Amino acid sequence: MPSHLIAAPAIEPITLVEAKLFLRIEHDDEDAAIAALIAAARQHVETATRRALITQDWRLVRDAWPPGGVIHVLPAPLQTLIGVEVADDAGAMHALDPQNFVVDSVGSRIAFAPWTPMQPGRAVGGIVIEVRCGEGDTADAVPAPLRQAMLMLIAHWYEQRCVVAPAAQEIPQGVAALLAPFRRVSL
Secondary structure, eight states: OOOOEEEEOSSSSSSHHHHHHOOOOOOOOTHHHHHHHHHHHHHHHHHHHHHOOOEEEEEEEESOOTTTOOOOOOOOOOOEEEEEEEEOTTTTTTEEEEEGSSSTTTTEEOTTSSSSSOOOSSSOOOOOEEEEEEESSSGSSSOHHHHHHHHHHHHHHOOOOOOOSHHHHOOHHHHHHHHHGOOOOOO
16 A cells, blocks of 8 residues: 655654754754754654654555455554545545544554445555544654654764765664664564
């Protein structure tokens, strides 16, 4: 199920001031580089854990409804269902009432049982679901271990700027340990 980011987070979980304090940098010469590292660290943590750290909107595209009536939403955690559209035989999209779906924010799932929604009229990409995901709107909503993992990644990448050095390619074990409890695995 392809996912597309349609509204990026409004803020980063780590501010430039926090990152510079962690890096022990007092000058402003590298602010742009550090800001880029902050965004890269957030994206790395989100990819590794399959979680959205700060509130963001995603578009999920499906070819068919799942047989069990439950759609697992990634990235987690699911905050709300924004909308659902299904293509008819002519390719026109029709909105379905979000009230007909059950949103499980804890399990990051959407269920449509006991009713069956309209079947898509095209074989590929006939179902479009828009969701809002994320730990919350503020950095305080992000679990502390994930913020710490970001800070450690920022420091690692700041010190290891050479992309060909083996040490620059490895993620520090401390980062991996902080991310491990938050990883979402599919069975």
